[in-house]
Amino acid sequence: MRWRHPVLIGLMWALTSVAAAAEEAGVSIRDAWVREAPPGATMMAGYMVLKNNTPRSQVLVAARSSGFGTVMIHRTVVKGGLTGMEHAPKIELLPNASLLFEPGGYHLMLLNPKRALHAGDRVDINLEFLGGLVIPVAYEVRK
Amino acid sequence: MMTAVVLAAMLGGVWLAAKYRENGSQAILLPDQVMTLFPAPKPLEAFAFTDHENRVFDLSRLKGKWSFLFFGYTHCPDVCPTTLAVLARTHEEIVKSTVGAKDVQFVFISVDPNRDTAGKLEQYVTYFDPTFLGVTGNNAQLGNLAGQLGAAYEVAITPGTDNYPVYHTAAVFLVDPRARYHAVFAPPLDAEAISKRFKVLRELEGPEAT
Secondary structure (H helix, E strand, O other), X not given: OOOHHHHHHHHHHHHHHHHHHHHHHOEEEEEEEEEOOOOOOOEEEEEEEEEEOOOOOEEEEEEEOOOEEEEEEEEEEEXXXXXXXXXXXXXXXXXXXXXXXXXOOEEEEEEEEOOOOOOOOEEEEEXXXXXXXXXXXXXXXEO | OOOOOOOOOOOOOOOOEEEEOOOOOEEEEOOOOOEEEXXXXXXXXXXXXXXXXXXXXXXXXXXXXXXXXXXXXXOOOOHHHHHHHHHHHHHHHHHOOOOOOOOEEEEEEEOOOOOOOHHHHHHHHHHHOOOOEEEEOOHHHHHHXXXXXXOXXXXXXXXXXXXXXXXXXXXXXXXXXXXXXXXXXXXXXXXXXXXXXXXXXXXXXXXXHO
16 A cells, blocks of 8 residues: 555645645734743743634644653632643634733643753744644743 | 932832931832832741752851842742843843942742752753852742742642653742841843842841841
8 A cells, every 4th residue: 555655745845735725814823932941951941922814713733743751731820829731632712813822821831851951942832723733833941 | 319220110109218328318219010029028937948059058158148039849840031131231230330239149049949950950050140040949938938028839740751741930029138028120131120129228228138
């Protein structure tokens, strides 16, 4: 069944192109950054501003990166005076609305970086939306 | 001549502290959403931690200095690094003042002694500022000081994983040089806002505080 591979690859390429086109019009991301962490840190956090450019809701369901052991969408919450984090399995971006991932709020929890990251480095993370849209985002490591 | 130092009158309503100094100047700190100041600071009672250099960190280490205390843990991706970065900038701002920062210390209190060894604490806190101290202790001692400051924490240690949730008070506590709980800064924390208020408070308290 070797002959099928080029077809699959072609199909995947076509789908990726569709996703890339959707990204332009669909959801845009700016100010994407990761806070530089102390040496030996196993936890880092990523921040950004998401903007839904469509008249429909867009739902962020996952974030993935080969640069970390695990990437999870988290939110810092205050409950009964205690601050902690909770996993946000999906986040709805309302039509034409912006959503902030910022310190003390939503963030990408980046667990077990595969290499030491320093201010100025770049980290690639894919954001996955319901319906199959995948947006690759470059995050700048900042102090 | 009477001079008044008035801070952030916008949000407050009640005068929390007014103090008259011998030289005749009158300085007033108004309450706001950044700092809550206690008119009758509460003397702290004995506690015993260990610092990141394995020295005893007890009540005596709070005497003679203004201490900014923050409870957290090093496996904390968002709130703790954000707060420590703010405190590092707060320190820089205080260093720039005429009095300087020799009478000030910043102490990160880990509520997660299970994972936060002295070595890890040292790596962590000194990254933000080489003068920062990292301390921790057993649960009884952590609970003791947290209780005295009205802080709280919960560590949900989960066997078999190094990734378990920790909940903690995210405020920054200010202890005066007589080891009295004097003020608290509530999040969201801002270095300029904190350092401005601290400098006025230190000026108001003068040498009496020590």
